């Protein structure tokens with residue numbers, strides 16, 4: 001299916017690895033012109049280089065989405081390089097694990113900046129152009145923890161739910177301007193993040209056995225859901241969370 005986004009300009013953050021990289025790759029394959037952002041310039045430049053030669057374009061801009069001044073600069077630089085942003089995919093690494101009783105105010109403050117405020121600030125920075133042009137797609141990468149909190153991922157559990165509530169509220173504000181706002185909530189996906197969280201093989205095997213499809217997702221499977229939400233065909237879908245978790249969350253809704 002042609003997603004009808006060839007020539008659109010996209011900004012994907014956290015794009016040097018894992019799910020963000022898979023989304024950037026999918027967008028380039030659809031002919032989009034993609035600004036890829038992440039903190040580490042050398043990883044990022046190598047990732048962008050690998051995507052060049054596809055139907056679209058890939059440009060690398062190093063940035064830290066936990067830093068408000070760098071977000072503003074990132075969106076300005078992206079605009080200068082490729083023009084106004086049509087598609088924003090707000091993604092980054094997750095906050096560290098820890099049980100509620102062991103986290104202090106500084107841990108919470110860092111998680112607010114990294115996970116919640118990055119999504120808020122990125123959306124705010126791209127929205128004026130989207131509204132003016134009457135078309136836009138905003139997709140936040142969250143987690144299955146918005147449906148079912150995960151073990152001691154306290155900060156992630158809380159911040160993803162806040163991003164979801166923010167996205168639902170923003171969706172209502174900008175719907176009439178042709179801008180949709182949705183979330184993709186990945187289940188366990190084979191990336192560096194997963195390796196860091198589950199270094200032990202036994203724990204990994206037990207976790208895998210608890211997933212109805214009996215395997216972890218591949219990043220391209222999460223990207224496929226994000227790409228749909230970025231498509232022309234998804235114009236009537238807004239304020240939603242698409243969970244891609246191999247059947248892990250057992251709730252009806």
Ligand code: NAD
Pocket residue numbers: 013014015016017018019020037038039040063064065066091092093094095114141142143144156185186187188189190191192193194
């Ligand atoms: P990853 O660690 O493999 O990749 C994260 C990417 O974000 C990298 O490109 C990294 O350089 C970049 N990044 C990290 N901090 C950044 C910052 N401050 N500014 C800019 N870029 C930054 O992670 P992943 O597994 O691809 O996960 C992506 C998101 O999905 C994370 O928020 C993660 O918590 C969430 N998630 C992952 C899984 C999973 O099983 N992998 C499951 C649910 C949710």
